[in-house]
Amino acid sequence: QVLLSKNYEKALEEIDENLIYWPRFIRHKCKQRFTKITQYLIRIRKLTLKRQRKLVPLRRKIERRENRREEKALIAAQLDNAIEKELLERLKQDTYGDIYNFPIHAFDKALQQQDAESESESDAEREEDEDDDEDVGKREFVEAEDSELSDFEDMDKLETSSEEEQEEEEEVEEKASHSKSKGKTPLKGPARRKRPYIEIEYEEETEPSTKTKAA
Amino acid sequence: AGAGSGPAPGDGAGPPAPERVLFPPTFSVSEIKNKQRRHFMFLRWKQQQRKEKLALKKKRRKEREALGDKAPPKAIPKTIENQRVYDETTVDPNDEEVAFDEATDEFAPYFNRQTVPKILITTSDRPRGRTVRFCEQLATVIPNSHVFYRRGLALKRIIPQCIARDFTDLIVINEDRKIPNGLVLSHLPDGPTAHFRMSSVRLRKEIKRKGKEPTEHVPEVILNNFTTRLGHSIGRMFAALFPHDPQFIGRQVATFHNQRDYIFFRFHRYIFKSEKKVGIQELGPRFTLKLRSLQKGTFDSKFGEYEWIHKRREMDTSRRKFHL
Numbered sequence A: 001q002v003l004l005s006k007n008y009e010k011a012l013e014e015i016d017e018n019l020i021y022w023p024r025f026i027r028h029k030c031k032q033r034f035t036k037i038t039q040y041l042i043r044i045r046k047l048t049l050k051r052q053r054k055l056v057p058l059r060r061k062i063e064r065r066e067n068r069r070e071e072k073a074l075i076a077a078q079l080d081n082a083i084e085k086e087l088l089e090r091l092k093q094d095t096y097g098d099i100y101n102f103p104i105h106a107f108d109k110a111l112q113q114q115d116a117e118s119e120s121e122s123d124a125e126r127e128e129d130e131d132d133d134e135d136v137g138k139r140e141f142v143e144a145e146d147s148e149l150s151d152f153e154d155m156d157k158l159e160t161s162s163e164e165e166q167e168e169e170e171e172v173e174e175k176a177s178h179s180k181s182k183g184k185t186p187l188k189g190p191a192r193r194k195r196p197y198i199e200i201e202y203e204e205e206t207e208p209s210t211k212t213k214a215a
Numbered sequence B: 001a002g003a004g005s006g007p008a009p010g011d012g013a014g015p016p017a018p019e020r021v022l023f024p025p026t027f028s029v030s031e032i033k034n035k036q037r038r039h040f041m042f043l044r045w046k047q048q049q050r051k052e053k054l055a056l057k058k059k060r061r062k063e064r065e066a067l068g069d070k071a072p073p074k075a076i077p078k079t080i081e082n083q084r085v086y087d088e089t090t091v092d093p094n095d096e097e098v099a100f101d102e103a104t105d106e107f108a109p110y111f112n113r114q115t116v117p118k119i120l121i122t123t124s125d126r127p128r129g130r131t132v133r134f135c136e137q138l139a140t141v142i143p144n145s146h147v148f149y150r151r152g153l154a155l156k157r158i159i160p161q162c163i164a165r166d167f168t169d170l171i172v173i174n175e176d177r178k179i180p181n182g183l184v185l186s187h188l189p190d191g192p193t194a195h196f197r198m199s200s201v202r203l204r205k206e207i208k209r210k211g212k213e214p215t216e217h218v219p220e221v222i223l224n225n226f227t228t229r230l231g232h233s234i235g236r237m238f239a240a241l242f243p244h245d246p247q248f249i250g251r252q253v254a255t256f257h258n259q260r261d262y263i264f265f266r267f268h269r270y271i272f273k274s275e276k277k278v279g280i281q282e283l284g285p286r287f288t289l290k291l292r293s294l295q296k297g298t299f300d301s302k303f304g305e306y307e308w309i310h311k312r313r314e315m316d317t318s319r320r321k322f323h324l
Helices: A008-018 A024-049 A060-077 A079-092 A103-114 A119-137 A139-152 A158-182 A189-193 A195-205 A207-214 B007-011 B035-070 B096-104 B129-141 B155-164 B229-239
Strands: B119-123 B145-147 B169-176 B179-187 B193-202 B220-224 B252-259 B262-274 B277-282 B286-295 B306-309
Touching: A008 A024, A060 A079, A060 B193, A060 B252, A060 B262, A060 B286, A079 B220, A079 B252, A079 B262, A079 B277, B096 B229, B119 B129, B129 B145, B129 B169, B129 B179, B155 B169, B179 B286, B220 B229, B229 B252, B229 B286
Parallel strands: B119 B145, B119 B169, B220 B252
Antiparallel strands: B169 B179, B179 B193, B193 B286, B252 B262, B262 B277, B262 B286, B286 B306
């Protein structure tokens, strides 16, 4: 083995000297190989000075475990509810100032502040407020029913009229519950919507038939 | 075993088995060698168990109704959040020491409104399409942020330049196989550096909604569930990204929700339909983060002082122990 000099050109000359009687092609290939080696050594030295990318292997089991836990955490988090709750909290605590005008809300708050002693009273008042709200919204229907009832009062006996009133109250509550959010209307869904007109007729005529159907 | 399997072949002969079956006390269903019979006996045993359980439930319900008002309250089901191992570093809202610490840590100038956040978003080398788009969307979500591409520049060298140009925070999104998978968030003038693993990134067009883009208004920030000391500092880090005065006209809110050590980021637009109902519409990207390490100074992988590293062998041992 011959140790070549560190100088690139001198090393090439040494290759030529040592392989003097070899064919030209082989000497050429030798020098080419030497060139390649020096070049990649230079590159290695340069790269170690720069930032090197460190490869960190993923562990499949751990990845799978973490993905699964993330899914479960997402389900447990119930993000939409949490965000909505937080926003409502902030609204209650007046962080938004006067941008949102909800007079009913202010009324409720004032009530709660005033009636701090008896909770039952404030509960009853809250219920009344809710009823008032609903009546405000459905004032039209209620008045229409009353007016039509008064027309038929002469025709009906007192017993049937009282039953009609009871049924009306139930229907008012049911409609209130329907409009609140659930939408669980009983089977007479479309009939409910066309209330002021069809109701009274059904009450008079088809009462017994509906009762038998239910039975 | 001989005495045990003696009565068994006689009893399990065929589906119509007799009702009253007597087994010697040491017999168990798994000792029958015949697979079909064993399966059949096991099914019967299972049915019996189910019947007993149902009967027990009914009895309990009857008792509860019979007691009426005096009945004991219903048992709360155990969830992982209920059963969480109590972390001693949980922050008490009235803790003075924590309050004092927070008044004097690196975020104090932000919380005292002395600095306005200015954020630099960048990626690792050679970002691919998804990462680039994600960076752009993130820049619209966070006000006063700029995206710069890194062409092979060392982080250690760009940090002094950033400080010189008055940036307060630096976000580096690391990419792997064309999707973003890591996030390094560092508060610039000597602030802590947090390294997260990012997963389930959804760009704006992948989210099912029909909203418009986020406007330029400053969004509100919601930070949920950051209870421990570590969680508190991470929460403050996130809060420091956004300017202090949200513009309520914009009605936008950015949420960082921590659940079982996973931080979910969402960006919504809200509208108050009534005083008790709010509607939210998701716009903007979403992603989840999991904290890997928290360093005291700015980004320094070799000589940095780590405040917290996730050590898998030690910290992942219990399913009910969380650190954030």
